[in-house]
Amino acid sequence: MIPEIRISDYDYCLPDERIAKYPLPQRDMSKLLCYRHGKVSGHTFREIVDFIPDNSIMVFNDTKVVPARLHFQRETGAHIEIFCLEPASPPEYSRIFAETASCRWKCIVGNIKRWKSDVLHLYNPENDPEVLSLGLEAVLVEREQETAVVEFSWSGGLPFSRVLEICGSVPIPPYLDRDSEAVDTERYQTLYAKYRGSVAAPTAGLHFAEEELTAIKNKGTDMENVCLHVGAGTFLPVKSELVSGHRMHREPFIVKKSLIEKLIGRRKPVTAVGTTSVRTLESLYYTGVSCIEKGWPEDVSQWAPYEREYPYTTDEALQAIVSYLNDHALDELKTATRIIIVPGFDFRITDILVTNFHQPQSTLLLLISAFTGGDWKRIYSYALEHGFRFLSYGDSSILFRDPSPQE
DSSP states (O other): OOOOOBGGGGOOOOOGGGBOOSOOSSGGGSEEEEEETTEEEEEEGGGHHHHSOSSOEEEEEOEEEOOOEEEEEOTTSOEEEEEEEEEEESOSHHHHHHOSSEEEEEEEEETGGGOOSOOEEEOOTTOOHHHHHHTOEEEEEEEOSSOEEEEEEOSSSOOHHHHHHHHOBOOOOGGGOSOOOHHHHHHSSOTTOOEEEESSOOGGGGGOOHHHHHHHHHTTOEEEEEEEOOOGGGGOOOOSSBGGGOOOOOEEEEEEHHHHHHHTTOOSOEEEESHHHHHHHHHHHHHHHHHHHHSSOOOBOTTHHHHSOOOOOHHHHHHHHHHHHHHTTOSEEEEEEOOOOOTTOOOSSOOEEEEEOOOTTOHHHHHHHHHTTTOHHHHHHHHHHTTOOBSTTSOEEEEEOSSOTTO
16 A cells, blocks of 8 residues: 655755765765664764674665766757756667767756757857867757657767766756866765766765775675666655655666575675665565566566565565576666655665765655654754764765664
8 A cells, every 4th residue: 555644744954054065075084873773873984884794795886977967058049958867779878878979868958948949069168179079969859748858969989978078067966056066076976886877876875985895895794786877866856745646767777696696595684875775675576576476577666565465575586586587597687666665664675774864855764764663853853963964965874774683
């Protein structure tokens, strides 16, 4: 049954001065809030290694943010901002980034009412010769409900990944209320980012410096990666009074077969770094249900966890995915999810969550409430009272579900 949740019940006062507009000089200088056994305490992020259980699995999202924001100009002088969301043609990230002359993307287009049918030219006020040599142009192919399909074309034979690096800017969150700067190119990216495709960073990972990553590895932690490409939907507020009226966007993800096999019959606690890692891990059960009932891994729908009771164990669902991959000689699962995690959700895989502090009335705050058994207000009150910085460039927290598996 789809839960009837009022988003107004997940509101709190977040003063603008508590939103971190820039990153700290060093990644691991941030504060760390620990929530465990119902108790809240304050620490520094460099202490996180002490909180990771021995003999555990830690899962990171190794997606890479692309400079997906492009600014064009009409012949009339009107400025049009184009925000690349996901590939349209070719439909795969790896292929579209390798294209050398043209490609089509699903985009969010600012000022779209002023874009008729003319060809747009990249806005280049400084007459950068490298930008000029590309001659990047944009044509509106199709308007959709919330997005548009845009065709880009350029000259010079460079792959589109390089075109974006030259012409695009880092799509920092709108709540930072500033243009992207040089610091964002490095710091709005995790150190372990690998696969291009996100238009927003999995920000929990921004705190990890090489020292923490090395220390966690040396502790014997089984460090694993998943890849969920974060869409712009992560910034969309819940506008409906009831959460049931909110529509989650589709986000593709990849999980290696070897990780799924490790999760079957596991005795190790699992720490997810970031809400994107949680959503990926928790989507696996419903992907497995699809493999059992349909024979293939269907996209996970938004309300799948709440629509009915499922007779399968977590191990049965995960084994069904492994069997499907083995039958098709595949080493990794590639599918997508729209899953929304709200109070009442049954967590099947994730025991511990490393995450930042999220916006009021957001789906991510609903996830935090679900993970902490509704105790989010006490956690956020502590953070506000003790000078924690909020949102993407803000401080961090490590949250333990109760009862935790290491008890």
